[in-house]
Each structure stands twice: as C-alpha cells, then as structure tokens.
Amino acid sequence: MSIYFILLYFFVYGFLGWCTEVGFAAFKTHHFVNRGFLNGPICPIYGVGVTAVITILTPYKSDIIVLYILSVVLVTVLEGVTGWAMDKIFHNKWWDYSDMPLNIGGYVCLLFSIVWGFACLFIIYFIQPLVHDLLAFIPTIVGIILIIILGITLIADLYVTASTIFKFNRRLAAMEKIAAEMHEISEQIGQEIFEKTIRAMDRQEASKEKLATATDEFKEKMQDTASGLKEKTQGTAFELKERAMDARERSQEINEELRSRIASLHARYHESTDKPGRISRRLMNAFPKMESRQHKESLEVLKKRWKR
Known part of the structure; x- marks a missing residue:
C-alpha cells in the first residue's frame, strides 16, 4: 500500500470519525457539538486508528475471528x-x-474496545472497498494537491489548538495562584482576629490584677492626698487612652491594606474567569469530562461559570 493512499485514508477516515462523533453527540444532547480535538472537521485519532487497522490487518481479512x-x-x-x-x-x-x-x-475500557472491534470489521469488509474505489477515481496529481493543502491546514490547526491549550493552562495556573493568595490573606485576617481576642483577654486579666493591686495600695496608703490620687488616676487613664487609639489606628491601617489586596485579587480572579476564548469553550464542550491534572479546582470553576 502506497504512502499516497495511506495519507488519503487518514483524511477520509479522520473526517468520517468526526462525523460519527458529531452525530453521536447530537443524538445525546439534541444540538450540534464539535467533538473533535481540532477546530476543523477531522478527528486525527480516527484517521490514524482506521488507517492502521486497514494497513496492518488487511492480510488477515480471510479469518474474521x-x-x-x-x-x-x-x-x-x-x-x-x-x-x-x-x-x-x-x-x-x-x-x-x-x-x-x-x-x-480511564483511557480505555473493555466495552468500547469490543464495539471498536466490530466497527473495524464493518469498515474493512464494507466501507474500505467503497472508499478505495472512490479515491482511485481521483487523478493522482489532484490527490497530491489535496494531501498538501489538507496537511498544511491540519498542521496549522494543530498549532493553534495546542497554543490555546497551553494558554488555557496558564490561565488555570494564574487562577490557582490568586486563590492561594486570597486564602493566605484570609488566614492572616483570621490570625489577627485570634491575636486580638487573646490580647483582649490578657488585658482583661491584667486590668483585674491592676485593680486588685490599686485597691490594696489605696487601703495601705490612705494618707495620700486626694489631689495626688486624682492626678495619678488621670495620668494612667490618659496613657491607656493613647495606647488604645494607637492600636486602633494600626488595626485600621492593616485592615484597609488587606481589604485593598482582597479587592484587587477578586478583580483579577474575576477577569481570569471572564470572556472565554472560542477555542477554549469549544474544547470544554467537546470534552465535558476533561480533567486538569494540575489545576482541577480552577477548571471546575470555569466549567460552571462558562455554562451560564
């Protein structure tokens, strides 16, 4: 079998495989879905698979088992x-x-392998003779030109699709990084709330101790003048008030900074999930069970958001 016919078989069966996938998807979903990996009407795995079966297994055609x-x-x-x-x-x-x-x-299963086996028999005994006779009618020069044009188109399509997938993976990585930063800020806020609570409890205990000490001192030092005691009390109250104000100001500054970071990260995250590319959306529709190995959660977020 010549390379010429092998290449033509590849494109013919790649197209027929695409038609099969689209028809099966239309039967299940009742609307058109381009089920191919590439943008064009071709499924290379069908082209390679069927062509390999025809090329390698035709010598065994006489023994159906x-x-x-x-x-x-x-x-x-x-x-x-x-x-x-x-x-x-x-x-x-x-x-x-x-x-x-x-x-x-998860790559292969017995049921589909059995089905593909019967499909291969049907192709070899019934479809392949018709396809070969049809291709034999095409002048060789025309066939070569078709192979060149279709080959260039296929390579360009593969390049565009692969570039889109790598870009899509970078988007998922960016989403995951932003989500991690937001989680880190949440941890910081939670830690600060915890520390404030502990400090408040410590201050409460310290105030109780100071009150008890002051009461004892008051009893022991009744000879102190009322004016001296008042001055001491006012000084202590003023000092505590200043410390409280400083603490509130620092807390407000930290909260403002955290709120600003959260708002910025939220905007970036929303931008990452917005406006899906045509090819990215098509691939997710074509492969609804697609699963990211490195960014599974981010992919699930996009699936839910882009379905709206």
Missing part, C-alpha cells in the same frame, strides 16, 4: 497510547472511562 481479535487489540493500544500521550503533553485528561467496568487508567 483473528481479524476481530487483532482489531480490538490494535485500537485499544492506539486509544490508550493517545490518551496517555495527550495527558502528559497537555496535562489534561480528555476522556475518562473510569466509571466503566474493566477500564485501564
């Missing part, structure tokens, strides 16, 4: 490797079969 078993194994390996690679590259899990029985890491 062997063909089926090998198809199940091949598509399972391809889906598992693709899911794992995309997870490691983009730090996001794009589909998840964890709720399905007999799954491996």
Whole structure:
C-alpha cells in the first residue's frame, strides 16, 4: 500500500470519525457539538486508528475471528497510547472511562474496545472497498494537491489548538495562584482576629490584677492626698487612652491594606474567569469530562461559570 493512499485514508477516515462523533453527540444532547480535538472537521485519532487497522490487518481479512481479535487489540493500544500521550503533553485528561467496568487508567475500557472491534470489521469488509474505489477515481496529481493543502491546514490547526491549550493552562495556573493568595490573606485576617481576642483577654486579666493591686495600695496608703490620687488616676487613664487609639489606628491601617489586596485579587480572579476564548469553550464542550491534572479546582470553576 502506497504512502499516497495511506495519507488519503487518514483524511477520509479522520473526517468520517468526526462525523460519527458529531452525530453521536447530537443524538445525546439534541444540538450540534464539535467533538473533535481540532477546530476543523477531522478527528486525527480516527484517521490514524482506521488507517492502521486497514494497513496492518488487511492480510488477515480471510479469518474474521483473528481479524476481530487483532482489531480490538490494535485500537485499544492506539486509544490508550493517545490518551496517555495527550495527558502528559497537555496535562489534561480528555476522556475518562473510569466509571466503566474493566477500564485501564480511564483511557480505555473493555466495552468500547469490543464495539471498536466490530466497527473495524464493518469498515474493512464494507466501507474500505467503497472508499478505495472512490479515491482511485481521483487523478493522482489532484490527490497530491489535496494531501498538501489538507496537511498544511491540519498542521496549522494543530498549532493553534495546542497554543490555546497551553494558554488555557496558564490561565488555570494564574487562577490557582490568586486563590492561594486570597486564602493566605484570609488566614492572616483570621490570625489577627485570634491575636486580638487573646490580647483582649490578657488585658482583661491584667486590668483585674491592676485593680486588685490599686485597691490594696489605696487601703495601705490612705494618707495620700486626694489631689495626688486624682492626678495619678488621670495620668494612667490618659496613657491607656493613647495606647488604645494607637492600636486602633494600626488595626485600621492593616485592615484597609488587606481589604485593598482582597479587592484587587477578586478583580483579577474575576477577569481570569471572564470572556472565554472560542477555542477554549469549544474544547470544554467537546470534552465535558476533561480533567486538569494540575489545576482541577480552577477548571471546575470555569466549567460552571462558562455554562451560564
């Protein structure tokens, strides 16, 4: 089988796979959802998977049992490797079969592998002969031009999508950093309230002790003049009042600074969750079970906010 036909098969089955995903999503949600990883009407994993099945397994076409078993194994390996690679590259899990029985890491599961096996049989015995005859009618030069145009478009689409995902991950990281700063400020406020409460309790205990001491001194020093006692009391009261005012001023300054920081962080956080890009929103709609490995909570916030 020539490289020419392999490349054409890739684009044809990538498009047919995209149509299958869109049709399945429309059946489930009753509206159009672009279920492809890329923006264009193509699912590369279908193109690679079906082309690999056709290229590698056609020699086993005469034995349907062997063909089926090998198809199940091949598509399972391809889906598992693709899911794992995309997870490691983009730090996001794009589909998840964890709720399905007999799954491996959520990337593959027995039920879908069995279904893909039957789909491969249908393609090899019924679809592939039609596709090959159709492509054989296309003049070779036209086919080459189509491959070049579609290849360039695919690479550009892949670049734009990958750039968007990396930018999206940076947004999630920024949201998480802001949330951590807000949590730190909350901890500071809580710590200050705690310290103020402890200081107030200490002052209360100290006041009780001073009152008891003053009472004892008053009893022991009855000979002190009334004017001297009044002057001493006024001096002490003035000193305490000044200390209280200084403490209130410092507390107000700290509170104003914390409020200003919280307001600034809240505005930045809101800005990070606002105005989703078209591609980012499309990817979240296409992969509703997408899970961020590093910023899970931030991704859940965006999912809820962008659904509004």
